[in-house]
Amino acid sequence: MIGLLREALEAHGGLDRWRRLGSVRATLVSGGELFAAKGLPQDPTPREMTVRLHEEHASVAPFGAPGRRTDFTPGRIAVENADGVVVAERMEPRRAFRHHVLETPWDPLDRAYFNGYALWTYLTTPFLLAMPGFEVEEIEPWREGHQVWPGLRATFPAAIASHSTRQDFYFGPDRLLRRHDYHVDIAGGFAAAQYVHDIVEADGIRLPTRRRAYRRDDDLRAIPDPVMVSIDLSDIRFS
Template sequence: MTAQNRELLDKVLVAHGGLERWNSFNTVRATLVTGGSLWGAKGLTQDSAPRQMTVWLHEQKASVTPFGGPDKHTAYSPNRIAIETTDGTVIAERQAPRESFRDHDENTPWDPLHRAYFNGYALWSYLTMPFLFTLPGVVTEEIEPWQEAAQRWRRLRVHFPEYIATHSAVQDFYFGEDFLLRRHDYTVDVSGGMPAAQYVSDYIEADGLRMPGKRRAYRRAEDGQANKDALLVAIDLSELGYS
């Protein structure tokens, strides 16, 4: 990593609360409301009911409740996805869940375990950014800035190692003058490599850390512009708390 790359990453980490504070916590909990066209394209029904998301900060674990019923929740890790009851009974599970997306395209239907896995890895990623950029094997490089209307955003290109389950191996992150995240580009590998541009806003400060409260993912065109008429996923987060 060059000094320039490290300079941007260091400022980004500080703007989000600092690595030392981050390392003092183990989990984050948040209220989650989701929407967008992706779910219908996958043959799923989406509602606006709030759910509780729990993410482990230093290991790839996450859970959302309720999921498919008031007494059910998900148990996510990269190597296993499960739907369980509150007493620990396993309703359904899948080992090596990423393999179940092989040969999927944008319109391939998802079953509940597909959805649970997608929710698990995506929210784990979102709720650990940008601190997950410091994990072993993650490589960051600063690339040319991006002009968005009147704003000029600096960008980090992040290369993720295979052991980190996320949207795609290479992703781009855009930061404003305050070094807070503004946009996040990736391809949705589990949905045929669909290109997406996700805009983030409405930062929440909780326990000295800062995370976006709103995320809106749109289809990304070849020129890098987002198609604001094609909302794929909407995520609203609130009531964040670290422990």
């Protein structure tokens, strides 16, 4: 294992602790220009996000109406009632985004798919990089003001749904995550730089509670306006 990855895993709580946990729940408030551009502006209602840690599965509730929730895996997205009755469903949901550009409208299942893979990625970072099938290499560090953040580039396995196949992760001197770069393939492939803040410890795991994603230019610099996606997490509970 690459030394930087080992240090990052340890800084975020350690693999031994991570492997003893199975899932995480958190209160989620999200927003940003991306959803408005897709015709689905996000309201500020708090929702509960549930993620399995060692397989790609996620759910958020309520979704669309009280008593409804999403059920996400890479090969299926669905909206269900509280009793598990399926309200809407799409198999192989990634196919629905072929030929999408940034301005292409999303339907609720598109939004649910994005939410599922994105929050699964965020709530399992950096530990997902130690899962089978991930290829990780060290890259040139990013200079943020007077700080130098060393970086890792991960190539995601085909079985994992996420923003893009290659994603970059940058860590501070304490080896905690500071920035996450990727392309949003299902929205025209625009380049994003996501900054993370307000790291907390929950059940022995350290993770950011505030994320802000921006478009980035050819020099990898974030374009500060507008905020494309905002995510605030609270009441994080692992089990």
